Amino acid sequence: MTNGQMAPPWEVDTWLNTDAPLSLQDLRGMVVVVHAFQMLCPGCVSHGIPQARAIHQAFPPGRLQVVGLHTVFEHHAAMGEIALRAFLHEYRIRFPVGIDRADPRGNPIPVTMQAWHMQGTPTLVLLDHEGRIRLHHFGQLDDLRVGAIIGQLLAEAQASGS
Amino acid sequence: MTNGQMAPPWEVDTWLNTDAPLSLQDLRGMVVVVHAFQMLCPGCVSHGIPQARAIHQAFPPGRLQVVGLHTVFEHHAAMGEIALRAFLHEYRIRFPVGIDRADPRGNPIPVTMQAWHMQGTPTLVLLDHEGRIRLHHFGQLDDLRVGAIIGQLLAEAQASGS
Amino acid sequence: MTNGQMAPPWEVDTWLNTDAPLSLQDLRGMVVVVHAFQMLCPGCVSHGIPQARAIHQAFPPGRLQVVGLHTVFEHHAAMGEIALRAFLHEYRIRFPVGIDRADPRGNPIPVTMQAWHMQGTPTLVLLDHEGRIRLHHFGQLDDLRVGAIIGQLLAEAQASGS
Amino acid sequence: MTNGQMAPPWEVDTWLNTDAPLSLQDLRGMVVVVHAFQMLCPGCVSHGIPQARAIHQAFPPGRLQVVGLHTVFEHHAAMGEIALRAFLHEYRIRFPVGIDRADPRGNPIPVTMQAWHMQGTPTLVLLDHEGRIRLHHFGQLDDLRVGAIIGQLLAEAQASGS
Numbered sequence: 001m002t003n004g005q006m007a008p009p010w011e012v013d014t015w016l017n018t019d020a021p022l023s024l025q026d027l028r029g030m031v032v033v034v035h036a037f038q039m040l041c042p043g044c045v046s047h048g049i050p051q052a053r054a055i056h057q058a059f060p061p062g063r064l065q066v067v068g069l070h071t072v073f074e075h076h077a078a079m080g081e082i083a084l085r086a087f088l089h090e091y092r093i094r095f096p097v098g099i100d101r102a103d104p105r106g107n108p109i110p111v112t113m114q115a116w117h118m119q120g121t122p123t124l125v126l127l128d129h130e131g132r133i134r135l136h137h138f139g140q141l142d143d144l145r146v147g148a149i150i151g152q153l154l155a156e157a158q159a160s161g162s
Numbered sequence: 163m164t165n166g167q168m169a170p171p172w173e174v175d176t177w178l179n180t181d182a183p184l185s186l187q188d189l190r191g192m193v194v195v196v197h198a199f200q201m202l203c204p205g206c207v208s209h210g211i212p213q214a215r216a217i218h219q220a221f222p223p224g225r226l227q228v229v230g231l232h233t234v235f236e237h238h239a240a241m242g243e244i245a246l247r248a249f250l251h252e253y254r255i256r257f258p259v260g261i262d263r264a265d266p267r268g269n270p271i272p273v274t275m276q277a278w279h280m281q282g283t284p285t286l287v288l289l290d291h292e293g294r295i296r297l298h299h300f301g302q303l304d305d306l307r308v309g310a311i312i313g314q315l316l317a318e319a320q321a322s323g324s
Numbered sequence: 325m326t327n328g329q330m331a332p333p334w335e336v337d338t339w340l341n342t343d344a345p346l347s348l349q350d351l352r353g354m355v356v357v358v359h360a361f362q363m364l365c366p367g368c369v370s371h372g373i374p375q376a377r378a379i380h381q382a383f384p385p386g387r388l389q390v391v392g393l394h395t396v397f398e399h400h401a402a403m404g405e406i407a408l409r410a411f412l413h414e415y416r417i418r419f420p421v422g423i424d425r426a427d428p429r430g431n432p433i434p435v436t437m438q439a440w441h442m443q444g445t446p447t448l449v450l451l452d453h454e455g456r457i458r459l460h461h462f463g464q465l466d467d468l469r470v471g472a473i474i475g476q477l478l479a480e481a482q483a484s485g486s
Numbered sequence: 487m488t489n490g491q492m493a494p495p496w497e498v499d500t501w502l503n504t505d506a507p508l509s510l511q512d513l514r515g516m517v518v519v520v521h522a523f524q525m526l527c528p529g530c531v532s533h534g535i536p537q538a539r540a541i542h543q544a545f546p547p548g549r550l551q552v553v554g555l556h557t558v559f560e561h562h563a564a565m566g567e568i569a570l571r572a573f574l575h576e577y578r579i580r581f582p583v584g585i586d587r588a589d590p591r592g593n594p595i596p597v598t599m600q601a602w603h604m605q606g607t608p609t610l611v612l613l614d615h616e617g618r619i620r621l622h623h624f625g626q627l628d629d630l631r632v633g634a635i636i637g638q639l640l641a642e643a644q645a646s647g648s
Contacts, residue, residue, distance in 0.1 A: 040245075040252050045207060051468075058468050075248035083202075083245060086237035090202050144375075144382050147471020148478070155479035213630075220630050306537075306544050309633020310640070317641035364569075364576045369531060399572035407526075407569060410561035414526045 012098030032127040048122030068097035071113040129157035174260030194289040210284030230259035233275040291319035336422030356451040372446030392421035395437040453481035498584030518613040534608030554583035557599040615643035
């Protein structure tokens with residue numbers, strides 16, 4: 001997706017680690033960190049999820065929201081909701097995680113993953129306080145660069161009075 | 163289990179990554195490295211499995227055999243055979259893996275895990291060329307110490323003419 | 325030092341990795357990252373210097389300047405200029421490094437280290453585009469948090485038209 | 487050097503971390519781990535020295551001896567005895583370290599480094615209980631393989647009644 005473009009809404013039926021569904025609309029004013037992953041993706045487990053968890057712990061909850069998105073596009077039978085719940089429990093993941101909706105026409109790639117033009121997992125997407133996509137990265141990105149973009153987006157949100 | 167004791171046979175119905183079932187009897191004469199794990203156990207994924215894979219790659223196949231044992235004692239619905247196959251594929255695990263037999267009386271701890279008195283996962287068990295248990299360790303053990311015991315057992319096997 | 329306070333000038337006789345001495349005045353308008361270290365300080369070698377080098381590589385040179393400050397307060401005979409030159413060569417450190425001036429009254433702590441109230445090495449100091457101290461940290465700080473402050477300071481510099 | 491060859495004696499004027507000079511003759515019967523390093527060699531600091539220290543801590547002192555050899559072949563002015571003492575103190579290195587003797591004819595490579603045909607630092611040399619060279623490795627070697635050779639040499643020493 002082009003940087004600066006508004007993020008389309010995510011399509012999620014089931015949310016874990018949260019009492020109420022999350023929407024981009026409700027998160028307006030906050031920096032949003034979307035970590036798209038699969039529980040059996042080695043790069044997600046070794047890099048992406050620890051990074052998402054570190055972001056969740058490093059920044060004040062009122063100004064930044066980490067959202068996990070379980071975008072299963074392979075091994076569907078092995079990564080259903082029951083398995084994901086066990087995974088979140090074992091890996092002590094506390095931030096909200098939405099299960100990306102299965103494509104009703106049978107495309108193995110789930111709906112949000114298609115709409116957001118993700119190429120695989122892990123994918124990291126950063127949204128500014130107005131809901132614009134400011135980073136859309138497939139693969140690993142080091143903490144220094146991710147931190148710098150987050151710092152910039154937090155400064156912009158603060159300057160805007162959000 | 164006491165060091166020096168003969169290892170009881172493992173109870174496995176399904177073997178992956180091998181054409182034929184493995185038995186302790188058939189492996190007599192070789193050093194045997196048993197890595198007991200669960201696919202959703204974080205310490206297994208970050209430490210135990212990489213160590214087992216490194217052992218599998220470092221030593222000549224004729225003198226040492228790495229055997230994975232999937233000892234599921236929790237989250238059974240999330241760690242069945244289909245999920246394990248996806249896991250082995252994604253993590254590029256090539257050594258033979260046996261699925262420890264479920265207890266017919268309903269104990270959540272599988273049969274071999276009970277018989278070998280394992281306390282959790284990961285557990286590393288090293289057997290010498292005569293099938294005696296020479297290391298039985300729950301948790302993480304550094305490569306230097308594991309390597310030293312393997313080196314000693316290989317030297318003993320060689321001295322015995324195995 | 326209090327956050328927000330103007331940084332006092334550094335006192336450096338010898339500069340390495342630069343044709344001309346650097347001054348805070350000349351760097352006004354840029355974000356300045358000061359990494360105070362000793363070449364025989366293990367925490368500097370394992371954490372601080374790799375972090376400073378990563379910052380030097382990650383950000384555009386026109387907007388951010390990394391400055392090393394060799395603040396020797398112990399083992400003075402082992403960490404003179406010749407030794408430091410060998411160290412910078414072996415560790416492939418390319419950013420400018422100033423040697424903090426020895427105290428003329430014989431205090432083992434060098435002059436800038438005293439004036440900036442540093443407690444040891446490594447110490448990381450971040451200055452905004454107006455020369456104010458925005459971070460003053462002794463010990464290790466993770467890349468995510470350091471990156472976020474840098475991102476914020478870069479955004480402020482940009483908003484100010486620097 | 488050929489594996490299996492007897493190690494020639496080392497040429498050391500100054501020993502640190504030990505009350506008395508060490509000789510290969512006195513260490514006969516023990517496994518000897520020689521870690522040749524330079525204090526300003528990055529690969530020594532990040533890999534070789536931590537490995538030597540781990541070996542020193544992992545094995546019983548009566549059966550294995552770790553010996554550091556400071557083989558300075560470059561930046562001689564920066565790595566003299568005073569600097570080395572500061573380095574050993576800061577890096578908490580407790581095992582004996584000998585300073586390889588400078589070549590009296592002016593070759594920058596010190597005498598033992600020449601006699602042992604070392605190509606650079608770090609170099610790891612393992613000697614069995616009879617003083618024969620069983621590993622001679624320039625660069626990094628993983629703990630698993632190093633551990634396995636040590637385990638084999640310890641088993642041989644034990645079998646010989648040493």
